[in-house]
Amino acid sequence: MSDEAFSDINGNRISLDCQRHSDFCGEFTVSSPKLSFLKVTGCTCALWLCAYTIFFFTEVTEVLSVAIMLSLVGMMGHLHFLKIDHESLLVIGSLGIQMTSSYASGRESTTFIEMSKVKDVVINEAIYMQRVIYYLCILLKEPLHPNEVGDIVPVFQSCKPRLNCLIEIYKQCQEILAQS
């Protein structure tokens, strides 16, 4: 049970929480920073200001209501579909690996990969946007010939932790995989 502070590739502070339920089962949760109040208020104010200016020139009251609706809906949408609050990786020895990413609205999307499909968990380098970053990923077996590497499933896609954080997780994953 350790909880320490790391930063993601853009320098925002993120926190890593490693829980070892037993020596072949561990859960790693990386939680990205909360939605900054300033930013939200900024966006809303900007939107409303625009709406008000439009209203000022064209006396159409609908504009305002539409703007309010927009801001509300946008906020909802953002929380429900975009803003990921924390991502967690549950590794259960000889059973499988489960990736959960839970959104700010509480919505959770989960994928479970059986251990028989998993080849390995590794840290990769990749070119992402205009830079080169490290990322943790799960290598799957080629379904037909099992000692080939098939597909690659990147983990912690939304809050991209930096290398030192990844290494923490990587070490423990490797322990668990070695255990089973």
Place this chain on the structure above:
Amino acid sequence: KCAYRHPGVRWRKVLYEPQPFPDNYVDERFLEELRKNIYVRRYRYWSVVFESGLVAQQLACVSVFVVLWWYMDRGLLTPHWLFGTGLLLSTVGYVAYDLVDGGLGRHQSGRTRWADLKSAIVFVLFTYGFSPLLKTLTESISTDTIYAMSFLMLLAHLVFFEYSTHMAVASSSLSLSVAIFASVCLASRLPGSLHAFATVTCAIEVFALWPLLLRRLKSHVPQGYVAVSLLVSVASVAVALSVTVVGGVLLALLLLCISLLCPYLLICLQLHKDNIHGPWDEAEITEDLSRFLR
């Protein structure tokens, strides 16, 4: 300094044996194979003039054509007359064309008189058939547009004309078609369909047939060529003068400049040439390799 650190050892421009010099050593024989201006050609003035005559020639032809069109536009010239004289001249030219080299060229190309007659008939018939259409072709387009277009086209004709056999931009077919395009444009401005017909035939004679004859003259009887081109230039200036004095003078000046001044400039500028040659130059293939394929 490396030289006298290893007395006696002389630097050689080879890579295959280790030498006691640093890699960035610069010998005094560095760049000794550098050569300058080895391919400079010495021109003789009159020969250049002779060659450049063709340009002036073509310019003169164009101006003649334009002036003729202007005459017809003004109605100073009846299409029948133009067509008749054109026919006459071209038959004369045709005969001359064969006489110049004693039918040698015809023998080589193996082109029969029947073929010549056929193409002549084709020219005439097509032009005659299309002339009414030509007349109505561009009536909805403003005259200035037409003038501008034909001017550009004639310019293009002058640019792309094949003055000598190996030229980068030259393309005889393009220059010819451009000229015909221009002539059609101009013809469509004339009052009657017969005028159009006459103009286009005239264009064929001036732009397609005349250069053939001229080239042959140039290669076989140079004196004749000089005489003819002088004649044409003078004639063009004369007719131009009859239209506008300014234009005529300008044309005369232009012709003189092209045929006399430009060659002189070329020869002067030769002195200021400075290009570098050395072992790094890409060797160009001089001999004609296409014979292996033919």
Place this chain on the structure above:
Amino acid sequence: MGKKKEKCRKKTLLQKTLDGTTPTLNNCISQKHKICMVSDFFYPNMGGVESHIYQLSQCLIERGHKVIIVTHAYGNRKGIRFLTKGLKVYYLPLKVMYNQSTATTIFHSLPLLRCIFVRECITIVHSHSSFSVLAHDALFHAKTMGLHTVFTDHSLFGFADVSSVLTNKLLTVSLCDTNHIICVSFTSKENTVLRGALNPEIVSVIPNAVDPTDFTPDPSRREDGKITIVVISRLVYRKGIDLLAGIIPKLCLKHPDLNFIIGGEGPKRLVIEEVREKYQLHERVRLLGALEHREVRNVLVQGHIFLNTSLTEAFCMAIVEGASCGLQVVSTKVGGIPEVLPEDLIILCEPTVKSLCEGLEMVIAKERAGNLLSPAAIHNRVKTLYTWRNVAKRTEKVYDRVAKEVVLTIDERLHRLMFSCGPVAGCIFAFLAVLDFLLLLLLKWLVPESYMDRAVDATGPHGLWRQWSLPRASPNGEQKSNYHLSHSSVELLNDASC
């Protein structure tokens, strides 16, 4: 997400890192350099430059330097790959414009290159080939970032036509403030010095090399009773294929026992085919098409004579390979070719059909008389001449020298640009340099270097690769590393295509 995925060789590296011996990431030792080779041309593309970069990097790694390679993406080969001995290659997703060289807007490659330079803590940027746009971009940015720069010119260029005038101006601009330039032959040095208006002191001559173990003679493969002439080159104008098309019928009509083997692909293949059809030489002139790198030797050893008809060459690797396979070399006397082989191993001719035919006639006569050098003898002569280890050693000297120099500060650089590359171009590029500098500042503000993870070294002083090869490495790791060595080298061979 827009990730370019990479084959999974990273894992073992990190695994070793985490088993105790974590390498100290950002300490830059003075003797051992951290070198970044940049060029548009690299495997899977094939050619002189490509193999030069690859072999040089391998030898430098052997000598304990850290080397990475940056090139553009080839097809779906994007992202980061590891080759033999942990040689790390970045395949950047840049648009390819014209035969395999990327399109440039000078600036758009800065962010990625900066990221790479920083995370690999590069000290020396070494660009290759003046045709490669990426190489020039990298030079430009490296200077802006205050790194040492080295440039290797592999090609000759004339001064005659307009295009060469422009390209020479560009070269002048990009070389005027480069620390050191390497040329592959003295001719190439003279050419480069003239083109770049450079001080010859900062131009070193380091020839290419071939791996003699790859090119061993094997006379038994020759078809006896026949004389075979081998030509291996891209079938393009610069390689003088038109001359070849002239030579083939002349000689074939004269000598009924003469065969030609022609390896390589290109637009001029048409010409050769036409000749072959015209003279009914289908069974005597074999066109092999594009050759893979490993096939080259097997083709070479089938011949008696190696013919090279290039119209311009800085340093012809092909003739060295031919000679190394024990063939008698006949070549045109252009560019740096005279410097490459000693007189008794090569027959030099003028670049005309006539002269080349005479040269070949002479060799054929000798062959008939049997007083040519034996293949083994030729091989033994050649194999000591050019080795990659030697090249690496000499290149290392250049690096040492460069590392001692100081990089121009921005104002010095501007001054240099303005006053050594002509009034117009100088000012333009000075302006561009300023823009680049500003862009760099912006990037530093947007993505500070502290946000970038330092990459884990595979090669170099603390490279993990050599740590595996030590016996104390766990058998698991050992076996894995071996697996990767073999795997990647196999991959190399697969990618290699002539």
Place this chain on the structure above:
Amino acid sequence: MVLKIFFPQCCVQAESGLLIGRWLPKHNSAVVLAVIHFPFIPCQVKQYLCQLQNLIKLELAIVGSWSKAVKGQEKQDNFMEDLCTIFPQGDWLQMYSEKGKRGFDCRVIPRNGTKTMNNDKNVVIIHYDQRKVMLSQLHPADGLVLGSQKNVSELTMVFQTVSQSKELFHSDKYDEGPFKVTHWQSEGREASIIIELCKQASVPVCFMINCFLTVWFWMCKSRILNLWPARFVSSKLSTCVQLSHRAEQLQIMSNPRKTSEHLEFMRKGNIFLSFLIDLALGLLLISWLYRENCIARLADMLVPAADRVAEELQQLLQWLMGAPAGLKMNRALDQVLGKFFLYHIHLWISYIHLMSPFIGMILWYLGLSACLGLTIALSVFSDIVALLTFHIYCFYVYGARLYCLKIYGLSSLWRLFRGKKWNVLRQRVDSCSYDLDQLFIGTLLFTILLFLLPTTVLYYLVFTLLRLLVVLFQGLFHLCMDLINSIPLFAMGMRIFRPYRLAAGVKFRILQNDKERPLHLLMEINPLTFSAVLKWYRIPTYSCYPKDSWGALCKKLFIGELIYPWKTKHTKTD
């Protein structure tokens, strides 16, 4: 290696007894299905097992013993150990829950009776909901076909085991047996009596439909309909296409065999629902149409509308024959084209007026087609539209052909103009030297075509725009039809009301962990996302939109190739 025990939630409260289950030795896990309570007679248990085994083709076994927390723990304890000698197959699980503590312990006694106490650390007990697991259908992530993988993964095995052992669950806890068994009990059958009746009724209905269909298909196959024009027309009329599509679907739906395959079953359900919706909407439409006879009004509206369109077109043509938008066009050609098209419109109007008296009646009968479903009605309507705008289509075709011809001629003449020619063998442009007369005539024609081009282009442009308008209109109808045809309503409903039926996978939750007891996980079913549902169960339809991309469409428009609303053979190229 960790031992995984899949334990049904319903058995947690069960009395002590024996665990019936299945070993999955390949994955080193055990699936517990039920608990047999004390007291029992071993031989009976054994034969009960045998019955079960040849009832459901699975090698079930007594995997271990289960003891509820009661007094006299240890006595029972070693009694349990003795049991393992009675039922000697595989390892022996010994599970016992204690008072107060939720979760329970487990000890594994390997087959060779040496007891190893330490290994109860690496045992995972995974609780699962028997009912959900039994009913759910696992969808493999990599789009393989259901249940056709080579190496069956662990979860699939578990799911199969549970779902195959339905019969075990049928045995009710109230009916008299030699002994009591605890497992999931269905509170009565899932479905009510009505469903049963429907099932019974469905067979004859299906049979009737089949007979009807056979007749229908026989009619379709008959000689007259397969003559060229008939077939061509029917392939172009969307009504016919839609009808045949529906017929095929009916055939699929109404084959009386019982569907075992999951996908097939879902398919039938989807088709059936889409049918129902279609019919319902159709009837709605009819009730609206025939209430205060909208039909008649529609008919009265239709003829004037067509007239109106024709007049508009006439005015448009008049405008084109003048100097439209100040464009300079060749007057002669303009006049010719304009007259031609005007005459065409005149023909068209007279044709309409010929038709006008019958239109009302025709519409009335056609309207009835809506009782076959909304889609049919829609397709009929789109066909009517197509027929009523036939003249626009004709104009478009003329314009396009003319334009195409011009463009082609110009492009080749342009090459001649530059002294080049298209080399067919090498697929490239070579330079070639033409004769004088060729060049001359070519240039003459080029000039003429060039000056005539703007006129043609204008006509082509205008009529293409009109055509596109019509196509767009029809496209909307086809879109609606396709929507109704293809949406898998049944699967959607199932996803909404019984999410566990369609499983994308599973997810685990940590129930309770303290270090000295085995780990308890809860296995829940991860339902399919809606997009995945669409992907899996979308009803295949004849796609009605042309296949080519926007770029290709623009290219076609530019070179004057004809475009159609329906999918034609040669548009599938890109």
